[in-house]
Amino acid sequence: MNVTEAYVDSLALNSGAIKNGRDLAKKNSFTLLGISEDQTVLFGECQGSGKEPYRCSADFVKEESPVFRCSCPSRQFPCKHVLGLLYSRTTGKTFGVAAIPPDLLEKREKAEKREEKKKEAAETETPVKRKTNKAAAAKKAAAQLEGIGIAEKLLHHIVQSGLGSLDKKSLQTAEEQAKQLGNHYIPGIQTTLRELLLVLRSEDDRTAVYARAVEGMINLHSLLKKSREHLQIRADQPDTPLDTETPLEERIGHAFQIAELRDSGLAEGETELLQLAFRSYADEARGEYIDEGFWADLPTGRIHTTKTYRPFRAAKYIREDDSFYEVIRAKELFRYPGDRNARVRWEEATMREAEAGDYSRVRSYAVKSVADAVKQVKNQMKNPLSDKHPVLLLHAASIGRTDDGLYALLDESGNRLLLTDIDCLGHPTVPLLPMLNERWLKDQAYLVMFEHDMALGRLAAQPLSIVTDDAVIRLLY
Structure with a gap:
């Protein structure tokens, strides 16, 4: 059982649950803290507002999938009482060794029996190939194609009208039409359209807005074209398997x-x-x-x-x-x-x-050449359906300033990659570079996110973190 503070934090639904759980441990709210003889179960009783304390437990008999239980009526899971029990363990509270409570033991045995039955059934049953309901698949594909038609007309109207002629009223009309796509099983396309409309509604400098809007229209046009071709095949042949080679299915809106x-x-x-x-x-x-x-x-x-x-x-x-x-x-x-x-x-x-060996292994995977990194990024960005903000791990011989005062990553051959804050992240990290220890600016591995800056016609790259020999220095939170 490896219960650490970071592990317990990762279980909580939100920061409020973390605070409440830690407060219970800090205020000694548990009237009972116990651990089983085999060190697999933590259990406790926490005084609440009622007469009876809340009974909570954490069963680690299967460490990769622990089971948490509590008698409280909370809708959050794990609740603050389970979190408080685990935080009590991480903060060194004394847990008395005791037998597993009978009710927990009974629940564990029932769970084990269910797992055994599932395993036996899986071993004896012949895998059944999932059958496609062709009529339902064809009907869904037809509805999706109809939705794509609506989106195509809307995009055509925006292009035909011209970006400069779009006012608040026309954008409001476009947003109302975009809502219709919610009935056509294409949430991914609907999101892409909404992204474009949000750009057009922006109060930023119009030149920058138009540059982002053009990129958004190109992206939407490519998605609509690929989606129509793909869904037309599915409408004609309903048993066509899902496309698992490209991100198209998710871009349309399929949830795998x-x-x-x-x-x-x-x-x-x-x-x-x-x-x-x-x-x-x-x-x-x-x-x-x-x-x-x-x-x-x-x-x-x-x-x-x-x-x-x-x-x-x-x-x-x-x-x-x-x-x-x-x-x-x-x-x-x-x-x-x-x-x-x-x-x-x-x-x-x-x-x-x-461990130190983990950081060394990660560093060994860093791309050594700026030219190679740029080539990989550009090849990905050429695909209209690809993620336009790829992340790479690059080796930096050094980080320094250019004659223009900009920061750049230099590889062993002296080739440089300019570092700048990108619009996608919305959180600057480059201003942190002069505050770093000098040893973190030489012979390190940098995790970098890329973006194509249409206004300047070049790649923009922003550092996210630095991998040293003994730590990950995070620049972005």
């Missing part, structure tokens, strides 16, 4: 299930991941908060992303991710179709403390 990823060969075996950067932001077009992490796959060096989507209206009921400093040991890694920084997820995992 675990079973689909596994059936498509997108499930990988056990691996270890180290988080290099993290950010949370509000996506107005989606109507959601997004918690995004960038992780180095220790065995392969690939940079993955994780994303937790929290709708504005339900954000308080969904676990809020945060920066993570330990190494994740994922039992099975699921990879979504995508580009260089594919989105991943896992269901079961354990944690361990990061």
Whole structure:
């Protein structure tokens, strides 16, 4: 059982739950703290507002997928009492060794029996290939094509009218039409259209707005064209399998299930991941908060992303991710179709403390040549459906200023990559560079996010973090 403060933080739904759980541990609110003889179960009693204390527990018999229970009526899970129990463990509170309470033992035995039955059924049953309901698939594809038609007409109207003639009234009309797409099973396309309309509504400098709008229209046009071709095939042949080679399905709006990823060969075996950067932001077009992490796959060096989507209206009921400093040991890694920084997820995992060897391994994967890095980024950006903000790990022989006073990353050959803050992130990190220890500006690995600056006609790159021999120095929070 490896219960650390960072691990408990990662379980909490939000910062409020973390504070409440820590307060319970700090104020000694637990009248009982116990641990089983085999060190797999923590249990306790926490005094609440009623006569009877709340009974909570954390069962780590399967460390990669622990079970948390509490008798309180809270809708948050794990609740503050379970978090308080775990924080009591991390802060060195005394847990008396005792037998597992009978009710917990009974629940554990029932869970074990259910798992055994599932395992037996899986071993004896012949895998059944999922059948496609052709009529339903054809009907859905027809509705999607109808929605694409609405979006195409709207885009054509914007182009035909001219960006300079769009006023608040016409944009309001366009937004009302965009809402109709919610009935056509294309939420991804609807989001892309909303992104364009948000750009057009911006009060920023019109030259910059028009540059971003043109890029948005090109992106939307390419998405609509590819989507129509793909969905027309599905309408004609309803049993056409999902496209798992490109990000098209997700760009249209398909939400992949675990079973689909596994059936498509997108499930990988056990691996270890180290988080290099993290950010949370509000996506107005989606109507959601997004918690995004960038992780180095220790065995392969690939940079993955994780994303937790929290709708504005339900954000308080969904676990809020945060920066993570330990190494994740994922039992099975699921990879979504995508580009260089594919989105991943896992269901079961354990944690361990990061070691010097982990940082050295990550550093060894850094791209040594600026020219190679730029080539990789440009090749990805050429694909109209690709992520336009790729992240790479680059080796920097040094970080210094140019004659113009700008910061640049220099490789071993003296080739340079200008560093600047990009619009996508909205949080500056370049101004932090002169505050860093000088040793962090030489012979280090930098995690960098790229963006194409249409106004200047060049790549813009912003540093997210620095990987040294013994730590990850995060510039972005």
